[in-house]
Amino acid sequence: MRADRLVSLLLLLQNRGRLTAPELAAELEVSVRTVYRDVEALAASGVPVVAERGPLGGYRLLGGYRTRLTGLNEAEAGALLLAALPGQAQDLGLGPVLASARRKVGAALPGAAAERMRLVGERFHLDAPGWFREADPAGHLAAVARAVWEQRVVRARYRRWRGEVRRELCPLGIVLKGGLWYLVAASGERADGPVRTYRIARLAEAEVTGTRFARPEGFELGAYWSRSAERLAAAVRQETAVVRLSPRAVKLLPMLFGAAGSEAAESAGEPDAAGWVQVRLPVEAEAVAVGDLLRLGAEAEVLAPAGLRAAVARTVAELAGRYRE
Template structure:
């Protein structure tokens, strides 16, 4: 809305001093022409905005002028919990609200604290998505988030591994994990389950309001769910002998599981190789994962896994033989 944008422009000038039209346009995510129109609107409303010409020019408020419009709305106060994650806030439809809330907060702080807050913002940035992977398309994230907030039942069309399903969900919370959005919701028989939001084919709010289950905590549920998933995935343990290079690769290839394996590693031998116990998934998955370490790893056990890796290596050797 234009009123929100005019307030944001005013607070930018108040908090940061002189700014050029291109700088204001970048902050507000509008065109420079729109900034010119908004500056004129502020002047017409009695706000003393001064335009300084020249290489060091720009727009600034007349010395001594300050607005007291720094109270936060409910939506702005809520959005402050996403201050460190502007990308996710934008995905949830709270980008502009968050920007206005941050400006209001800066305007209300004493000068020394406001400067410290700006230094933190300039020096630290959270980038939630994982490397080398495009973010999931999540066209239904905003209506799902609205249903979570308003405790509205959703009628959903969802794609899972076994096919497509239609069901009514009671949305309890949203989680962003490694750049992927998930919905935690109650389905049939009051079971709480996790749904990948990119797999929703359609959602529709029914208008029905539901009661959240007593004692439910999103963070506690997610932690326990993650533990169950890890236990279900890792069905065995591989005993490996790995080189110094593979020791550097293990955390990148296997994440927290690789880090824990290295923490429990034995003493290095004369060549710097160590023995580790690495939790693995099914044999077929484990073979592919371990072959990714190439000649920097040797599978010592269990015997069936060592044999499976040896067979895969023999097939590759035959395939690439001259």
């Protein structure tokens, strides 16, 4: 571990120039005292690192010194795929590996390209989770990720709406969707069973066993996820509501209903005398649709189907009675 840390320290000085001991300690996640010892070790090995005192002081390399120790190992090369998601890489247990890979890439790039990389890192940031929602407490994420990588069977206890189940799973991949982590896995000790999707936050237990499995030939995670998402959308949104909307509600549709809301707003009919329009909006089952449509408040009126209109009316009447009390 210390050899890796010394290389990281050297690459930090090479990529960024002058850095103080506290700055190096924060980057390497060690104490300042450890930084002092590591700098002494670098100097003793012949690396021309010097200390400058004063408020603008710190450590730097002499005379444009550059190291050639910039080759990526396998773990670092794989971690680069998550370079735009440092928080999620940390969740997967790849935070230190990703940081090391980025330092090596920066050291290997010529001056202009390295500066461009630094500027992009300063000016662009990707935050995957949605607004106003806590991140999933995916406590078993790192273990599951290791099982995916090593192709090992996982003994899992999974919480479903109807109770818990115990399964032996062959983990084929992990997907981050809207800030939520999902495991794609085949059931059983062989990966030729049915492939399903599991929300990792609902794993009550996840024991990585010593049993290895062979991945199904031709399985592609991206293709599976696209097909699965399409099937879910088709199964969930089986009803279409006819809704009369105010101009303000039309603007809210994309925000509240996503792509379905955007399509409904674009295909809205002509405004009536009050400026309201009719739209056809795909909705979920009645119990879910009532709650979704009530988010529009008094800016919307459900016209059809009759059952959904009646259900919204009952809910509104119940709310009105409760507030009168």
